Amino acid sequence: MRLDEVMDRYDTIVVGAGVAGLTAASLLARSGQRVVVLEARDRVGGRVWTDRADGHAMDRGASWIHGIDDNPVAAAATAIGMPTQEFTIGSFQPDGRPIAYFGPDAERLSDVATRSFAHDVHAADAAMQELVETSPPAATYAEVTEAALATQRWDDDRADRVREFFSHRTEEQLGAWIEDLAAHGLDNDLIDGDEVVFPDGYDRLPEHLAKGLDLRLGHIVSHVQWAADGVTVTADGGTFAAEYAVVTVPLSVLQSDDFIIEPPLPEPLTGALDRLEMNAFEKVFLSFETKFWDDRVYAIRQQGQGGEWWHSWYDLSALHGTPTLLTFAAGPAAKAIRGWDDSEVAESVLIQLRRLYGHRVQQPTEVHVTAWQDDRFARGSFSYMKVGATTDDHDNLATPVGGVLHIAGEATWTDDPATVTAAMCSGHRAAVNILGRDIRIEDAWGVPG
Template identity: 50%
Template sequence: MNSFDTIVIGAGMSGVTTARMLVDAGQRVVVLEGRDRVGGRMNSDRQAGFPVDLGASWVHGIDGSPLWELVQALGIPTLEYTVGSFQVGGRPIENFDGDGKLMDAEASARWIADVEEADRLLVEEIGESSAGDTYLDVTERALDRSGLDPERIDEIREFFRHRVEEQCGAWIGDLDAHGLDEDAIDGDEVIFPRGYDELPRRISAGLDVRLGHIVSRVARSATGVVVSTGDAEFTADRVVVTVPLGVLQAGSLAFDPPLPDSVAGPIDRLGMGVFNKIFLQFPERFWNEDSYVIRALGEAGEHWHSWYDVSAVSGIPTLLTFAAGPFGRHMQELPDDEVVADVVRALRALYGDAVGEPVAHWITHWGEDRFSVGSYSHLALGSSHHDHDELAGPVDDVLHFAGEATWGDEPATVGAAYYSGRRAAERILGRAVDLDAFAAGITAREQTAGR
């Protein structure tokens, strides 16, 4: 029997943050991770000689962000890329209308103004919404009030649907009317040319992380917990469960006794979205050198609608597009070559023969990943922001939860995972953890190890 002060289940951002803070405070901690790597939904594929972030990519808004402060303290390089939150404007975007024709500056400006006005009306409709209203309900009411002609309304309707898909991985009619209330972005956004998973990898260095340990059962009592894997048992005074919401909903992790409704209720009510990435590398760039995004509006962008230029990471012309919500679930069931061909067809409808055959591609299947069963959480109809925080527990002072789904202020982000990990550690220690000291400890250990 392996005995510890605290067991942490999951070596994603929240798990390694909790474990690092507890170990720094002198606790005996083991991290049990089912995958063969740390990072969880932060997964940087480096097999091609450069990183491809198959999971999380962005810090969404660096102003006042403790996550951004950690990135800076660790000296991790970033690239400014301020469109990861599906903005309508603000950076160079090549917009194509519903017929697949490139929009000029005047048409693009009108489009941006249309969305801004519709969003203003949408905020009012959300504020006046009732329980049971979906995000689809409130967007339709806002569009009805807009007074725009039908074609312009159709383009905004499509934009609203895709915004929900990209931000939540969900169908707009399944999202609660308040599902994007916490979606504000303060300051620029950044991506990571060395790969985002550098962050959890460096935090976890020196921790007792047991890879390939798939936890099947968590038993709690007044004296502590027993955590069972396939062929081993671990005992501790407490446990911090950081597996994604999708895993909790799938029921592959058993709790004995069963979870109380204060935690089981949020698990049932919250939604877990699917958001899959498709990276395509091309022999030549066919889009504008200074464009951040290619975006097809209306009918032209019914399925594939936004392509993000991430060429700066590899130095090779590369576009990133997404398949999210019901479309994402459908696409992850198809062979990769069919997905690539479909994306290329959509691009050629905009650029014609200038679109060459891709020289490489990467495609994710997060909804089929047994260790995540989806991409990130959202407010499904019938849930509330309080459900995120209630999910954190603790239960009987021995069972804690952390992860993006447990942080109501900005769920579905790496920041949420980081902050929830800190919260779990502080609840266990009974005191605040200084984030400056946390970052300094990481760099000090690296210097001692000769990094």
């Protein structure tokens, strides 16, 4: 422990240099505060992480802005000059962009059959809206799905296709099994405008936000002690004192015994902490010598039992200049493959691709499987609402504690949780609460106005 750090007193300590922490720190520092950011990793960005090890920018964490209209992340990306590519498929849309669908028999669906299936999904979704609104607090997303299917006069096969689509959607959107998700769990999963991804990497955003900050990497925080007159934070690299603290560690770290807050958090934060959960969600990248799959499609989808784990592949070829497919191990599949090596995962995925494309399927030249579940500083990918949770639980988790302690991060933003946008907005809210006045979110990346 360095004596100068023990003696130093800051205006605000920010724990975590992900997008939430960096947004808060940037806004507070630009407002004239003395701010220090404590980050456990040896890099900034947290769950925004671009891997360039194989020569391409591969986003192993977040990739998408899920709707660029009125979105501060999109505004920041434009202001910073981050190149983007339209890829409006990141929210498990049934249609809207070309998708190659394969039926349960692994035969390619005709355009008519594809349109008819997408129409069924929209019909069930329309029925869902009222059913979700009127559902009891303990209802699961699976129960409202069944109720919505019951409103349609479909034969079993037709209902099965939509049922499995809804199940896969909860897995891909939230990394959760449909029976574990609250009926309201997808309420705020709305997309305004196109979705985009970043050919040069998402990490340009946190790197820009971090510029000029007093940033301490490799500082693993274990204790946060708060009182009416301020906060003391204990990290591997020293003890820091400040008038305020913004804690942005992921939900799962906040829930763990490795991160102690004293006195313990009061209500409504504790209830929210109990009802929100970190998911299981991994990315699987497969690169090939040549492209063997359907051309001019955003995604490939397989219906039926064969698609229980591997049902959707996203074509990243145009993004990375190499024939590359991205699929997700999400929810139960992510839990099941935990501990598998990359080649085992690839073989499991290839069995399904061979059902669709037969002998044309090649051995991948590169495979990469993420391991966010085993990442000590993430312990999962993003949060979801367990059965019994309410959408307010997100915002409630950010209720200021004792006027000095502020929790931020994707799990604390009701409007669009589990996203980079949520992280950024939550960091802005923490800064506003600390300063006690409105500030523009744009000041985090631009010249304060």
